[in-house]
Amino acid sequence: MDAQRKVLDPVEGLARKGISKIIYIKKDVDVPTLSDIWRHVKEIEGMIKKELNINVKETVFMDNEDIGQIYILYRFRYIVGDGKYIGCRVVTKKGSHVLTILTVGG
Amino acid sequence: MSGELPPGQRDIPYFVIYRILGQPEIDIAKWRFSITGLVKNTISLKYEELLKMIDVRYTKDFHCVTGWSVKDVYWEGVSMKKLLDMANPLENANWAYIKSADGYTTVVPYNDIYSDDAILALKMNGEPLRPEHGYPARIFIPHLYGWKSAKWVVEIELIEEYRDGYWEALGYHERGYVWRDQRFKEI
Numbered sequence: 052m053d054a055q056r057k058v059l060d061p062v063e064g065l066a067r068k069g070i071s072k073i074i075y076i077k078k079d080v081d082v083p084t085l086s087d088i089w090r091h092v093k094e095i096e097g098m099i100k101k102e103l104n105i106n107v108k109e110t111v112f113m114d115n116e117d118i119g120q121i122y123i124l125y126r127f128r129y130i131v132g133d134g135k136y137i138g139c140r141v142v143t144k145k146g147s148h149v150l151t152i153l154t155v156g157g
Numbered sequence: 158m159s160g161e162l163p164p165g166q167r168d169i170p171y172f173v174i175y176r177i178l179g180q181p182e183i184d185i186a187k188w189r190f191s192i193t194g195l196v197k198n199t200i201s202l203k204y205e206e207l208l209k210m211i212d213v214r215y216t217k218d219f220h221c222v223t224g225w226s227v228k229d230v231y232w233e234g235v236s237m238k239k240l241l242d243m244a245n246p247l248e249n250a251n252w253a254y255i256k257s258a259d260g261y262t263t264v265v266p267y268n269d270i271y272s273d274d275a276i277l278a279l280k281m282n283g284e285p286l287r288p289e290h291g292y293p294a295r296i297f298i299p300h301l302y303g304w305k306s307a308k309w310v311v312e313i314e315l316i317e318e319y320r321d322g323y324w325e326a327l328g329y330h331e332r333g334y335v336w337r338d339q340r341f342k343e344i
Contacts, residue, residue, distance in 0.1 A: 057344075064178050064260045064323040073326055077344055118340050119165030119224045142328055142341050149341050152328045 054078040054094075061154075070138075071157035075150060083146035085112075085125075092127050092139060095151065099129060099137060103155070108132055121145050162218070163335040166226040173225060174289045177323070181258040181309050183293060190277065190294055194254070194314035197245035204279075204293045210235045213276045220335045222302040222324075231283060232297055234276035241271055250315035254322070255296055258309040263322035265298065265305050266332055267315065274299050277310070302333040302340070 057075040065073070076095060082088050089112075096107050113126040127139040138154035162168060191201040202210075214233050220226045246267070253270040255263050269275065278297040279286065286292040291308025298305055304324045325331060330339040 055344075059321070059326065062262055062321055062323055062326045064262060065326055067178065067260050075328070075344065117224060118222060119338060121165060121338065122340055140327060144341070150328045150344060154327075 054098075065154065069156050070154045072153075072155040074153040074155065076153070077150055078148050080148050081146055082141070082143050082148050085115075088125050088141055088143070091141065091148065091151070095139065095153070096129060099153075105129075105131055105137070107137075111136075118142075122149070162226055162228075163220055164338050165224060165340075166220055166335070167224060168218075168228050169225045170227070172219070172227055172290070173221065173223075176259075176289065178259040178261050180288060183258060183288075183309065185293060188258075188293055188311070190310065191312045192240060192244040192315070193312060194316055195247040195250040196315055197247065198243065200240070200244045202240075207235055207277065207279060207294065210239070211279060212236050212239060213274075215274070217274065217297075217299040219297075219299075219306075220302055222304055222329065222333065222340050230281060232276065232278050233280035233283075234278035234294075234297065237270050237275040237277060237296075237298075238273070240277060244315075246271075246315050249317045252316050252319055254314040254316050254320055255305075255307045255310060256312040256314065257307045258311050261307060261309075261323050263305050263307050264320060264325060264331070265301060269298055269301060269305075269332070270296075270313070272298070272300070278306075300335055302330075302335055304329065305333050 055077045059073040061070045107129040109130040111128045115125040123143050125141040129137040140152045142149040189201045193199050216231050218228045253265050275298045278295050295308040296306045
């Protein structure tokens with residue numbers, strides 16, 4: 052199934068951190084392992100190039116953490132050069148995708 | 158007194174401190190707590206005035222969305238019902254948009270901020286709030302995850318339509334009710 056996307060303006064605190072745009076991505080897909088997460092993140096990398104016209108030089112896994120007992124939050128960065136990156140947070144619930152959030156700088 | 162933990166929580170002895178936008182410097186002589194927006198009377202109160210209004214003293218647990226809880230914290234503060242009654246909200250006030258001195262924001266449903274246990278906390282465990290815990294004042298709503306209990310609070314704006322705060326923009330839940338595991342938005 053195709054991913055659903057929603058673009059949001061940042062709130063004040065995120066704007067202070069240099070974030071100019073937030074993109075929500077929702078896809079009905081099971082992502083129980085880190086390999087599945089990587090596949091999802093690489094698909095988004097293609098979307099960034101095609102739809103945002105931004106070249107990603109490298110995609111980096113930062114960390115993950117459990118949020119309560121049934122959610123896991125994975126953090127990635129799409130390195131775009133000059134010390135800049137697009138942040139990527141992937142939320143899963145019992146191995147299913149909940150939401151991916153991109154934070155795009157100005 | 159505290160009871161069982163909500164689903165997915167584990168108890169730890171002390172708070173983990175988060176300062177995602179840094180530690181704001183507060184000039185207590187200039188600091189005010191305000192309620193604005195959809196109200197008949199905008200209110201703006203000084204710290205000394207709030208201290209004299211303390212009417213809630215209770216022991217409640219604090220639950221962080223990341224999964225830790227601190228049990229049996231003794232809180233003292235002003236009932237949010239009392240403060241909101243002073244402001245006299247309009248009928249279309251559906252959400253409370255909370256703003257802090259560091260630029261942090263969060264949002265809670267009006268019915269949660271106007272609940273019996275919601276307070277503007279001024280003291281914790283018998284002492285004024287420490288700077289890292291939100292001095293001079295923070296919101297505390299025991300049944301919502303901790304990111305809704307904004308530290309260094311300066312203003313509550315009552316609004317009609319939902320608006321994301323800091324963590325809500327990053328996917329966290331619109332309400333954050335601890336007993337229903339409402340940690341992330343389900344869109």
